[in-house]
Amino acid sequence: MASAIGLTGLMLTLIAGVMSYIEFKRDDPKEGMVFAALSAVGFFMLMGGAALKGKPAVAATPTVQTQPDPRGTSSQQALFVVRGQEAVQAKLRDPASATFRGQFFSYSGNMHVTCGWVNSKNGFGGYVGFQRYISSTLPETTFLEQEVRDGQFDLVWQQLCRG
Structure with a gap:
């Protein structure tokens, strides 16, 4: 799980970083800021993946399927x-x-x-x-x-x- 988060973060960081650079070069700082924000999110995902490395994955909480009450609400x-x-x-x-x-x-x-x-x-x-x-x-x-x-x-x- 840690490696998946880290890999996703790395990809997001690289893609957003490149797009941010391209948009700033085209003199459209507003769109460049969007990609810079994505780059920051990707960086934190990369760091979060590294921090989770070696830790056990958290078990998913089981969901309980409930039947609707036949009497209605x-x-x-x-x-x-x-x-x-x-x-x-x-x-x-x-x-x-x-x-x-x-x-x-x-x-x-x-x-x-x-x-x-x-x-x-x-x-x-x-x-x-x-x-x-x-x-x-x-x-x-x-x-x-x-x-x-x-x-x-x-x-x-x-x-x-x-x-």
Whole structure:
């Protein structure tokens, strides 16, 4: 490793030194300064290579490959909750009247879902009361508690909404 650094430094020093001399001769000191700086870097690499000679090379730190969290980042989860709310609103008679509470992101059985409670106005203009919902961001895959037969919603809620 020391010899590789030293050899690279020597080559860089020689090339930059020659180029620096040529540029100064052409009366372009600005470009000559660039090559002079490269020459200095090469010199320090040459010296660093000489100083490392005979010393053991430092072992590379092993890299650990991590898999992305299947639940996503917190910002992705927050976006998922917002999309779930939009899907719920698309199913309501008066989407603008929707009030949400207790909504949360859940990852269960390789499914991303948003769970929570929603209250909205019915056709007569009165609020119907909070009901649970489960959404995977599309209206077709969003279910309101009042739409599902008795008992079935509870079973799905227990499986998917463990937040």
